[in-house]
Amino acid sequence: MDLSAINPVLLIASLMVAATPLLLAAIGELVVEKSGVLNLGVEGMMIVGAIAGFAVAVESGSPLLGFVAAAIAGAALSVLFAILTQFAQANQVASGLSLTLFGLGLSALMGQSYVGVKPPRMGDIDIPVLSDLPVIGPILFGHDIILYFGIALTAAVWWVLKYSRIGLVLRAVGENHDAAHALGYKVIRIRLAAIMFGGACAGLGGAYISLIRVPQWTEGMTAGIGWIALALVVFASWKPWRALLGAYLFGGVTVVQLNLQAAGVAIPVEYLAMSPYLITILVLVILSADKSSAPASLGRNFHASR
C-alpha cells in the first residue's frame, strides 16, 4: 500500500471531469421532470449528442462547434419524444425507453466512419497567475470551459426555478397541469421547451464524454451514465445544488476507487463499487426530513379536453 502515490489535487481535478457529463444530463432531466414529464431517454440523447458533437468537431476542427451541434442533436431527438408524449399522448415511460434504444442504434449508424478518428483537443482554460496557484490552481482554474459551464448552468437553473416567473410557471405546470391550464398557461408549449432543454443538456453531457473525458468515438460509450443521471435527479430530490453534490459523489467514488486500487489499498473492490449506493441510501435517510417530493404531475399526460 502506498497512499502517497495518490495526489489529492489531481484526484479532485479528475473527479470533477468524471462528474461533468453526469451533472449536465441530470440538470437537464431535472428541468424536464420539474415540468411534469418523465423522459427515460437520457442515455439515448446523450449518445446521439456524443456522436453528433464528435462528428462536427472532427469535420470543423472546432470542439466548441461540436458542443453546439451536440446540444442541437440532443434537443432534436427529444422533439421526437415530445411529439409522441405531448401530441400523440403516448405513454412516457415506453416512449423514453424506446428513445434510448433508438438513440443507441442511430448513434452507431452515424458513427461508423468515425471509429478510430482523433478529435481536435479542447484546450484547458489558462488564467495567468490563478492557474499557477498551488492546489487551488489545478482544481479551480485548470479545466475546460464546458466544466465551468456545467456549474454555471446548475446555478442558473437553481435561480430560474426558485426566483423567476418562468420557473414558477414551469413548476406550476409540473405540480398541477390542469390548474396551470385553467390559469391560461400553455402546458404543452412549456413542456415542449423543457423537454428540448433537457435534450440539449443530455447532448452536451454526451459530447463531454466523446470530446473531453475519453476523447474518441466508440459505440455505446456512454455505458449507462444516462441512467445514473436519471437516478441522480431522484437522489437530489429535484434540487439543482444537490444534483451537483450527487454528481461529484458518484463521479468521485469511481475515481477514488480506481486510485485506491492503483495505490494497492486492500479494500475489496466490491465494497468500493457499492459505496455510491450506500451513500445514496444514507443521504436519502438524512434528507427524508425534507418534505419536498416529486412534482405531482410527473409522468402524467396532459390533454386540454380533460
Add this chain to the structure above:
Amino acid sequence: MKLTNLLTSAAVALGLAAGAAWAQDKTKVGFVYVGPVGDGGWTYEHDQGRKAVEAEFGDQVETVYVESVAEGPDAERVMTQMALQGADLIFTTSFGYMDPTINVAKKFPDVKFEHATGYKRADNVSTYSARFYEGRAVQGTIAGHMTESNIVGYIGSYPIPEVVRGINSAYIHAKKVNPDVEFKIVWAFTWFDPAKEADAAKVLIEQGADVILQHTDSTAPQAAAQAAGNVYTFGQASDMAEYAPKPRVSSIIDDWAPYYIARTKAVMDGTWESVDTWDGIGAGMVGIGEISDAVPAEVKEAALAIKDAIASGEYHPFTGPLNKQDGTPWLAEGETADDGTLAGMNFYVEGLEGDIPQ
C-alpha cells in the same frame, strides 16, 4: 369433389415448394457479442471473423449476430432465440457466457455451440480460445524495456484466469529485462466502458506509470495516453493502429477468421465434433501487431526473438524457475506450466503486489 382436388393439388404444390426451399437451406451461423461491433477491440475482431465466414461461403451461409449482450440471463435469452430461429451453429464470444451456453445447449441438442475462452464442454459445445499470454510475453518484454519510471500500469477487466494469466506473463517478461519493474494493477470490472477505462488509465498515469497494458476492449486508454504525452500503450485484441507509432507501440491481435471458417465448414460437412481448441502465435490465432518506430531497434529485436521462439515451440512463456506470490515454489528450473494449471490460474507470480479480488 373438384374443390377437394384443387385443395389437394395446392397442398402438394406447397409441399414441393417448401421441400425445394428446404433443399437450398443455408447454414445459419449465429454470433453473440459482449460489446458493440464498433468497439475497435475484442468484439470488432470477432465480427471480422464473422465477415470472413460470409466471404468464404457466400450464399451457402447466413450469419446473424447480436451485439452488446449482457453476461447472464440476457445472454441465455439471446441464444435461445437464435436456436429457435434455426441457427445451426452459434458462437458465444465471452467468458461470462459459459453457463448460459451450456444451459441452452442442453435444450437444443441438434444445434452446435462454440464458447470462447470457457472450460465447460458438452457433446454439442466446443470451447476455443487463444493463448493471449504468449502475446503478453512479447508485450511484457517491450514494456520492461520502455518504462523509465519502472512503473507499468495494467487495467484488468475481471479477475478470471484468462486475465490473471496475462498479468503474470507480462510481468515475468518485463521483470526479465528490467529487474526494477513494478506493476500497478486496477480492476475495471467491465469488458467495455470507455469512460471508466479512460479514468483507469489516467489514474495509473497520475500515479507514475509510463507504460499501460490493458485487458479491456476499447481504445480509450490509448486516447488517454496520447493526451498525457510520454506514455506507451499496446493494442488489445485488435491492432489499434490508428494510435501508432505512439502511444501504441505494438499490439496483440486476435485472428478468429480461420477458426470460424473451419468450424462452419465442419457443420456443413457434418464432421463437427466437440473439441477444445487453444491456439497461440504458432497457429496464427494470436498475432503481434507491428512494433512501431517509437521502440528502439534492439528492443524490437528482442521482442521478435521471443515471438519467434514461442511460435516455433522452442520457448514457453511460463518456464521455471517460478514461484507463486507467497514464495511457494511453482515451477522448477526448466519446467513449463501444463495447460490445466494455466487454464485455472488464480494466483500471482512472485514479485507482483496486491491481491486478486475474489
